Amino acid sequence: MTITENKVVLIHYTLKDASGEILDSSEGHDPLAFIQGIGNIIPGLEEALAGKAVGDKVKATIEPEKAYGVRVEENVHIVPLSSFQADGDEKLVEGMQVRVETNEGVSIADVAKIDGEEVTLDLNHPLAGETLHFDVEIIDIREATKQELEHGHAHGPGGHHHH
Ligand code: ZN
Numbered sequence: 559m560t561i562t563e564n565k566v567v568l569i570h571y572t573l574k575d576a577s578g579e580i581l582d583s584s585e586g587h588d589p590l591a592f593i594q595g596i597g598n599i600i601p602g603l604e605e606a607l608a609g610k611a612v613g614d615k616v617k618a619t620i621e622p623e624k625a626y627g628v629r630v631e632e633n634v635h636i637v638p639l640s641s642f643q644a645d646g647d648e649k650l651v652e653g654m655q656v657r658v659e660t661n662e663g664v665s666i667a668d669v670a671k672i673d674g675e676e677v678t679l680d681l682n683h684p685l686a687g688e689t690l691h692f693d694v695e696i697i698d699i700r701e702a703t704k705q706e707l708e709h710g711h712a713h714g715p716g717g718h719h720h721h
Pocket residue numbers: 706709711713718720
């Protein structure tokens with residue numbers, strides 16, 4: 559069996575940035591389980607894994623356009639410090655993440671900079687603009703169940719658990 563649409567795929571992976579720093583890895587955990595072809599993982603990784611079989615080892619370099627997108631300057635906003643003080647027992651510091659209301663609902667923003675009364679919020683994905691390097695080993699491939707396809711995610715180890 560090879561990786562095609564609607565297969566549940568289990569992989570071990572290590573993700574590095576362009577400088578070789580490890581950003582994420584499944585090492586020491588269950589393999590990651592996802593359904594191929596429905597956007598559970600980034601498009602570039604789906605493409606790199608298509609047609610592969612159990613035991614295959616895949617190295618993939620994925621440009622931002624097929625990973626988490628390019629950085630968009632419109633996603634950077636300067637807001638007054640005073641707008642945070644309503645819900646603040648926690649002091650706002652650079653580098654922390656905050657929940658913000660946007661037109662598309664609640665989103666996570668990075669506090670990029672605090673300059674006097676001005677706070678710079680960055681709503682870009684932390685990996686936006688990054689070229690990603692994946693080392694992947696394919697552990698298992700199976701048919702997705704009807705329920706998994708309905709839910710849009712894999713069940714079991716490495717996937718979603720329902721109680
Ligand atoms: Zn489910």
